[in-house]
Each structure stands twice: as C-alpha cells, then as structure tokens.
Amino acid sequence: xxKAEVPSPPARRAIHSVVGVAALVxxxxxxxxxxxxxxxxxxxxxxxxxxxVFGSFIAGATSEGGGAVAFPVMTMLFKIPPPTARDFSLMIxxxxxxxxxxxxxxxxxxxxxxALVWGSLGGALGVVLGIELISPHLPPAATKMTFLSIWLSxxxxxxxxxxxxxxxVRDKIEGFTTKHGLLLAATGVxxxxxxxxTGSGLDIxxxxxxxxxxxxxxxxxxxxxxxxxxxNAAVGFLWKSRWGGGMAADAWSYWWVxxxxxxxxxxxxxxxxxxxxxxxxxxxxxxxxxxxxxxxLLIIPQxxxxxxxxxxxxxGGVILFRLMALGGERRLEWLRTHGRRLExxxxxxx
Numbered sequence: 496x497x498k499a500e501v502p503s504p505p506a507r508r509a510i511h512s513v514v515g516v517a518a519l520v521x522x523x524x525x526x527x528x529x530x531x532x533x534x535x536x537x538x539x540x541x542x543x544x545x546x547x548v549f550g551s552f553i554a555g556a557t558s559e560g561g562g563a564v565a566f567p568v569m570t571m572l573f574k575i576p577p578p579t580a581r582d583f584s585l586m587i588x589x590x591x592x593x594x595x596x597x598x599x600x601x602x603x604x605x606x607x608x609x610a611l612v613w614g615s616l617g618g619a620l621g622v623v624l625g626i627e628l629i630s631p632h633l634p635p636a637a638t639k640m641t642f643l644s645i646w647l648s649x650x651x652x653x654x655x656x657x658x659x660x661x662x663x664v665r666d667k668i669e670g671f672t673t674k675h676g677l678l679l680a681a682t683g684v685x686x687x688x689x690x691x692x693t694g695s696g697l698d699i700x701x702x703x704x705x706x707x708x709x710x711x712x713x714x715x716x717x718x719x720x721x722x723x724x725x726x727n728a729a730v731g732f733l734w735k736s737r738w739g740g741g742m743a744a745d746a747w748s749y750w751w752v753x754x755x756x757x758x759x760x761x762x763x764x765x766x767x768x769x770x771x772x773x774x775x776x777x778x779x780x781x782x783x784x785x786x787x788x789x790x791x792l793l794i795i796p797q798x799x800x801x802x803x804x805x806x807x808x809x810x811g812g813v814i815l816f817r818l819m820a821l822g823g824e825r826r827l828e829w830l831r832t833h834g835r836r837l838e839x840x841x842x843x844x845x
Contacts, residue, residue: 511601513594513598513759513763513766516594516597516598516758517594517758517759520590520594520754520755520758521755521758524751524754524755527751528751533751536748536751536752537752539748540748540749540751540752541752542573543565543569543583543749543752543753544752544753544756546564546565546568546569546753547564547565547587547591547753547756547757547760548756548760549564550564550565550568550757550760551587551591551753551756551757551759551760551761551764552760552761552763552764552767553764553779553783562581562583562584562585562587562588562690562693562694562695562724562728563646563695563698563699564783565580565583565584565587565694566580566581566584566642566693566694566695567639567642567643567787567790567791569583570635570638570639571639571790571791571794571795572790572794575745576635576743577630577635577638577639577693578630578743579743579745579746580693580694580746581630581691581692581693581694582694582735582742582743582746583694583743583745583746583749583750584693584694584695584728585622585690585694585728585731585732585735586728586732586742586746586747586750587749587750587753587754587757588694588695588724588725588728589725589728589729589731589732590754590757590758591757591758591760591761592721592722592724592725592728592761593725593728593729594757594758594759594761595721595725595761595764596721596722596725596726598766599718599721599722600722602766604718605666605714605715605718606715606718606719606722607667607668607705607709607711607715607716607719609668609671609675609676609679610668610679610701610705610719610723611719611722611723611726612676613675613676613677613679613680613683614679614680614682614683614686614697614701614723615683615723615726615727616680616683617679617680617681617682617683617684617686617687618683618684618686618687618690618697618701618723618726618727618730619683619687619726619727619730620683620684620687621683621684621685621686621687621688621689621690621691621697622687622688622690622691622697622727622730622731622734623687623691623730623731623734624684624687624688624691625687625688625689625690625691625692625696626691626731626734626735626739627691627739629688629691629692630691630692633692636795636796636798636801637801637804638692638693639791639795640791640795640801640804640805640808641692641693641804641805641808642689642692642693642695643787643788643791643805644788644804644805644806644808644809644812645689645696645699645808645809645812646699646784646787646788647784647785647788647809647812648808648809648810648811648812648813648815648816649699649703649780649784649812649816650780650781650784650785651813651816652703652707652812652813652816652817652819652820653703653706653707653777653780653781654777654781655817655820657774657777663710663827664710664711664712664713665709665710665711665712665830666711666712666715667711667715668705668709668711669830670830675709678704678708679701679704682700682701682704683697683700683701683723685700686698686699686700686701686727687727687731690724690727690728690731691731694728694731695724697720697723697724697727698720698721698723698724698727699720701716701719701720701723702716702717702719702720703816703819704819705719705720707816707819707820707822707823708819708820708822708823708826709823709826710823710826710827713776713777714768714771714772714776717768717776718768721761
C-alpha cells in the first residue's frame with residue numbers, strides 16, 4: 496500500500512468504530528435470529544430492509560433520524576398504522592443512531608455537549624407524554640400530515656437562514672447560562688412529544704434551536720442531534736416496551752430484518768458527513784423533506800379539516816422557527832459586542 500493510500504488516524508478510528516460496533520450488534524442479532532428461528536421474516540418484510548438502507552444512511556448523515564424516513568414510507572407507501580410505524584422508528588433508531596453516536600464520539604466529531612444534557616432531560620419527559628397522552632387521540636391521517644407539515648416548516652426556516660452562504664456561525668453556545676439550558680430542555684419536551692407521536696422529533700427541534708437561535712454550524716448541530724435522537728429513541732423504546740403496553744408485534748418483525756443494516760448505514764452516514772459543508776447538509780434536508788411532503792399530498796386523501804390542520808401546523812412551525820432565527824440575530828449582535836467579556840460575572844447575557 497502506498498503512503499497516499501494509508502488511512503489517516505481519524506479515518507482509522509472511524510473504520511475501527513464502525514467495524515467494532517457492527518460486529519458486536521451482528522453477533523447479538525445472529526444469536527437472536529438463530530435461537531428464535533426468525534429467518535423467514537425476511538420473506539415477508541424485505542421491503543423494510545430496503546427502506547432502511549437509505550433511511551439509516553440519512554439518519555447518520557443529517558439531522559433527520561431514521562424514523563423521519565421510515566415513518567412516512569411505512570405509513571404512506573406501505574399503509575402501516577402510525578402507532579406501529581412509531582414503535583418501529585423508536586426501536587430501530589435505538590440501534591442505528593446509537594451506532595452512529597458511538598462513531599461520532601469515538602472519532603471525536605465535535606458536538607455541543609451541554610445541548611446533549613439539557614435536551615435529553617426534556618426529551619425523556621416529552622417522549623413519554625407523546626406516547627401516553629397524544630398518540631392515542633390523534634387520527635392516523637392527522638398524525639401523518641402533522642409530521643410532514645412540521646418538517647416542511649423547518650425546511651423553509653433553514654432555507655431562509657442559509658440565503659447567505661457566508662453567514663456567521665459558531666461551534667458552541669457561547670456565554671451559556673441556566674436560561675439557555677432551560678430553553679434546550681423546553682425544546683426537548685416538545686421535540687420528545689413529537690417523537691412519541693411519530694418516532695422522530697427531538698432531533699429536528701433541537702437542531703433548529705442550535706442552528707437558528709444559537710447560530711451553531713450545521714456540522715456541529717447535526718452530530719449533536721444524532722446523539723440526542725439515539726438517547727430519546729432508547730428512552731421511548733424502554734418506556735413503551737416496559738410500561739406503555741409493549742411494542743407492536745409487526746414492529747418487532749420489521750426490526751429483526753433491519754438491525755444488521757442500520758448498524759452499518761448510520762455510522763457510515765455520520766462519517767460521510769464529517770468532511771462535507773454545512774450547505775451540503777442543508778441541501779440533503781431540502782430535497783428529502785420536499786419529496787416526503789409532495790408524496791404525502793398525493794397519497795393521503797385530503798379533506799378540508801386535514802388541510803386546515805396542515806396549514807395550521809406549517810404556519811405555527813414557520814412562526815416558531817422564525818422567532819428562533821430572530822433571537823439568533825440578536826444573539827450574534829450581542830456576541831459581537833460583548834463576546835470577549837463573557838467571563839465577567841456581572842455582564843448580562845442574551
């Protein structure tokens with residue numbers, strides 16, 4: 496092997512991480528498949544294996560969790576009930592995004608660690624509330640369009656802020672205070688509740704808060720959101736399986752045929768995005784969200800009530816994200832003026 500072909504130390508760490516995590520999960524998975532004689536599941540559920548080839552890679556590479564791909568495909572294309580799709584999304588992300596999170600941490604990809612702590616605390620409460628109090632009362636079509644409308648509003652907000660390719664971004668939350676922690680936790684509650692409804696949500700809202708309000712680079716916010724969603728999915732999986740009536744039986748069947756795929760796809764997605772620009776990350780999000788929303792309009796029978804719900808959720812999301820962006824503009828202005836004096840205890844912070 497020539498000198499130019501020798502992987503760099505960070506590349507070797509990434510390869511070792513992906514291979515190590517995949518080997519461990521594959522060993523456990525094979526044990527479960529053999530002991531339970533579950534090989535026949537592939538014959539009926541192969542379509543989910545194919546879905547998660549793409550879903551797991553997108554999950555590791557962007558702020559979209561694997562559930563953000565699985566949920567719309569399952570509910571709209573394959574007509575799977577939203578609660579089953581939600582259960583599967585939580586279950587598969589607990590494996591795939593945890594694998595991606597391990598790669599992120601092992602290869603020392605930068606993240607906002609305080610956002611992980613505060614966002615996870617709020618997200619744990621939110622996902623339980625979503626599973627127990629919201630999901631049982633929202634009709635399937637409304638659940639699907641709520642999911643799609645929230646994502647569409649996010650894409651509009653992200654496009655707005657990225658009009659300038661050279662916009663100023665930061666690599667951490669500067670001047671962090673308890674107020675910022677509470678804001679992250681409150682956002683976590685809302686995002687976690689959406690996760691409890693659709694299997695994905697904490698990642699998008701926390702990503703939005705970091706990018707729009709705190710002006711963190713997408714290259715920092717994306718791996719942060721991946722780890723957050725891994726934690727949130729694990730909490731939702733544990734709660735639903737232990738105290739929430741158990742996971743849907745079909746969700747388990749889908750899970751078994753997807754585990755060996757996502758444990759490789761998500762880490763490779765995380766590694767792939769490491770050397771890409773933030774605008775490249777944003778571009779992936781624009782395309783995937785637009786395709787999902789258009790497909791939803793074509794597949795889901797639309798009614799006046801459903802259209803009003805979609806417009807309301809979309810409008811509310813745009814307003815929320817726009818308020819985040821305006822707060823971010825004020826924060827940048829403050830940082831430019833006072834950024835070098837953040838250590839002074841009597842300095843008011845924004």
